[in-house]
Amino acid sequence: MKPPAARFAALAVLILVLLVVPFVSTGYILRLLTLLFTFAVMASAWNLIGGFTGYADFGVVVFFGLGGYTTGLLMLKAKAPFVAAWLAGGLVCLVFAVLMGLLLLRLRGHYFAIATLGTSFAVREVIANWPSVTGGGTGISLPIYQFPNSVFYFIMLGLLIVIVSLTRWISLNRLGFGLVAIRENEQAAGVLGVNAVRYKVTAYTVSGFFIGMVGGAYAYWITFIDPGTTFDVGITVEVVIMAVLGGAGTVAGPLVGAFILTIISEVLNGYVPSIHLTVLGIIIVTVVLLIPGGVIEYLGLKRKLSFRSIGATLAETRV
Secondary structure, three states: HHHHHHHHHHHHHHHHHHHHHHHHOOOOHHHHHHHHHHHHHHHHHHHHHHHHHOOOOHHHHHHHHHHHHHHHHHHHHHOOHHHHHHHHHHHHHHHHHHHHHHHHHOHHHHHHHHHHHHHHHHHHHHHHHHHHHHHHHHOOOOOOOOOOOHHHHHHHHHHHHHHHHHHHHHHOOOHHHHHHHHHHHHHHHHEEEEEEEHHHHHHHHHHHHHHHHHHHHHHHHEEEEEEHHHHOOOHHHHHHHHHHHHHHOOOHHHHHHHHHHHHHHHHHHHHOOOHHHHHHOOHHHHHHHOOHHHHHOOOOOOOOOHHHHHHHHHHHHHO
């Protein structure tokens, strides 16, 4: 069996096993896997702008919170069904990402990082100080329906399959090569025919849309949201660490990072909760210092592209 065929077969078996898990596992395993998928989707979505494009986005919770609040408010005040409210939440995040992308992606480096972080604080304050609409700082409770937890498991698994498949497709096409070219040398990428603004906004928009969809589903899963937890910058930090730990700029890196960090965090929280964050921080710093390219690169699984090969591919597909 050829390597590509073997990988495809292994992937098919893995997906089949994951589809069966809810019917044979305990509630704890189901909750843990759902949480793992939740962060894996966000890490994969962040990877498009932070890993492939090289723009460190520290405003992940903007989309996570907007998706959650849009879904929750539509269900609570407009009596909208979950699916309609959920899709609307994703659409709001998509539009917001386009607008903010056109504005913020003109910045580079730490300026962009600080601007996205500042945006997350600004949106959180708007939500917290608009009680007539958002419930203010006390938060809102979503309508409770008797959905089994397996529903949210399949939602997060479905989102993960879609974002990973999309990332894989992007990485093999002109868009992906253009994003990598921007990361390596944005001015040279422009010479090669890459419309940097359009490419960056596209990556940022796709990222924001998927994170918003996760936020909407997560809000309905826990049935309560408030500005302090929904717009918690700690969520952004975890997502970024997962992508970097596994290997930013790769398709599988965020998945590996999400798995490692979620399992380590769960074990530490179960056995040494008093020093959980301290030990986790030490582990993360150690790993990042020893393998800055991430686990995928350390294992020799990262595809290395020279700027010359990227330029040749872009020249061949110039439109």
